[in-house]
Amino acid sequence: MPNMSQTKVPIPEQDPKVRARNFEEVTLGYTKEMALEEASRCLNCKNMPCVSGCPVGVQIPVFIKKITENDFEGAYNVIHATSSLPAVCGRVCPQERQCESKCVRGIKGEPVGIGRLERFAADTHMVQDNTVIEKPVSNGHKVAVVGAGPSGLTCAGDLARLGYEVTVFEALHKAGGVLMYGIPEFRLPKDIVQKEVENLKNLGVTIMTNMVIGKVLSIDELMADGFEAVFVGSGAGLPRFMGIEGEALVGVCSANEYLTRINLMKGYKEGYDTPVLKSKAVAVVGGGNVAMDAARSALRMGAEHVYIVYRRSMEEMPARREEVHHAKEEGVEFLNLNNPVKLLGDENGRVRAAVLQRMELGEPDASGRRSPVPVEGSEYELAVDTVIMAIGTSPNPLIRTTTEGLEANKRGCLVVDESMHTTKEGVYAGGDAVTGAATVILAMGAGKSAAKSIDEYLKQKA
Numbered sequence: 001m002p003n004m005s006q007t008k009v010p011i012p013e014q015d016p017k018v019r020a021r022n023f024e025e026v027t028l029g030y031t032k033e034m035a036l037e038e039a040s041r042c043l044n045c046k047n048m049p050c051v052s053g054c055p056v057g058v059q060i061p062v063f064i065k066k067i068t069e070n071d072f073e074g075a076y077n078v079i080h081a082t083s084s085l086p087a088v089c090g091r092v093c094p095q096e097r098q099c100e101s102k103c104v105r106g107i108k109g110e111p112v113g114i115g116r117l118e119r120f121a122a123d124t125h126m127v128q129d130n131t132v133i134e135k136p137v138s139n140g141h142k143v144a145v146v147g148a149g150p151s152g153l154t155c156a157g158d159l160a161r162l163g164y165e166v167t168v169f170e171a172l173h174k175a176g177g178v179l180m181y182g183i184p185e186f187r188l189p190k191d192i193v194q195k196e197v198e199n200l201k202n203l204g205v206t207i208m209t210n211m212v213i214g215k216v217l218s219i220d221e222l223m224a225d226g227f228e229a230v231f232v233g234s235g236a237g238l239p240r241f242m243g244i245e246g247e248a249l250v251g252v253c254s255a256n257e258y259l260t261r262i263n264l265m266k267g268y269k270e271g272y273d274t275p276v277l278k279s280k281a282v283a284v285v286g287g288g289n290v291a292m293d294a295a296r297s298a299l300r301m302g303a304e305h306v307y308i309v310y311r312r313s314m315e316e317m318p319a320r321r322e323e324v325h326h327a328k329e330e331g332v333e334f335l336n337l338n339n340p341v342k343l344l345g346d347e348n349g350r351v352r353a354a355v356l357q358r359m360e361l362g363e364p365d366a367s368g369r370r371s372p373v374p375v376e377g378s379e380y381e382l383a384v385d386t387v388i389m390a391i392g393t394s395p396n397p398l399i400r401t402t403t404e405g406l407e408a409n410k411r412g413c414l415v416v417d418e419s420m421h422t423t424k425e426g427v428y429a430g431g432d433a434v435t436g437a438a439t440v441i442l443a444m445g446a447g448k449s450a451a452k453s454i455d456e457y458l459k460q461k462a
Helices: 032-039 049-053 060-068 072-080 086-092 114-128 150-161 190-202 219-224 255-263 289-300 321-330 440-461
Strands: 142-146 165-169 206-208 229-232 252-254 281-285 305-310 333-336 338-345 351-364 370-374 380-383 386-389 427-429
Touching (some): 032 060, 032 114, 049 060, 060 072, 060 114, 072 086, 072 114, 086 190, 086 440, 142 150, 142 219, 150 165, 150 190, 150 229, 150 440, 229 440, 255 289, 255 386, 281 289, 289 305, 289 321, 289 386, 305 338, 351 386, 427 440
Parallel strands (some): 142 229, 165 206, 229 427, 252 386, 281 305, 281 386
Antiparallel strands (some): 338 351, 351 370, 351 380
């Protein structure tokens, strides 16, 4: 009989006061007993509505049933059949908006903890894994992948399993993309990401780092060098700023830069010569997951006060509810319905305050959200020595401006058709390079779709 409890089995977490000052993982994961109890809440629906909410099509009830049978390795294998990064997805996917939102158990209570169970299966596999990954027999065809983020890694893994000789070109010195430089250690440990990368290398994927495509090599040169198709999964790493007075002051930076210095360059570790702003009072502008990551990282870097400044209400904040909840527990202060209009500096050229203007919600905008409207005469100063802009990113123009025939839309995103094919023959693209900043799992879904299309394209050419 299913466990008819209306609530999920709670997942153990570090105490908020303790974790707010360390970079160790916040949630500690299910024990075997917890996983078995939570898995027993699944009704094993025949029509599997939860699967329709998964961008990579994980057979969710099938892997959960394996857990109830104590077949944890079998559960992992079910997940891994369609997802290249199970341990990553179990931690950072917005399941509440995807698979769990379709769960029947959510009608009269909480949905099954699908993400928690996925993490349990993946972590159990990593601890016990003694399997030797067999490299598939080569089919003699070469494919280049630009970018070693979730989209590129997924595409590379799927193509490698089909026998393609895949080379991934990564601009930074570590593969993983946003998984390495964007998402903090306390949400996604970097050794887990690198373990997933090693699994791809064992499949035969070659990863070349410090390769800035558009500078070191162009896409045209890659194709001239024998690569029959190219997948562009270079992400959206170009930060946006507000264009207000004072953004050039010392102490003002993008969330991309701030998180990269901490995560990829080990700025949080003693002994690393990585300059990171030493702050006492930090304002993070934005309301998404990146803003939460930056704010929570600032606390761990020693800031005494950290503020989230967001121009809409708490209900409209796009960040995951779990991340907002954790940020509040840790001491982040939320200034909703506020917007910076100017940054003020001291005599040394460092930011000393943000001038905020209070907002109120007006009529809905094109997306259906109520547009924030300034309240006249409501400006006031917030004393801060650091301002982090987390208001969105767009694709870096380097690749599209150095590749003839590669078109982009007005937002700088590459134009693709339903098969993920760009406007240049043999070049495919997906993830944030096409959609703009989105989620890890959506990028993975795009990489999977592109791999399928590349396989069909090259078979047609043969």
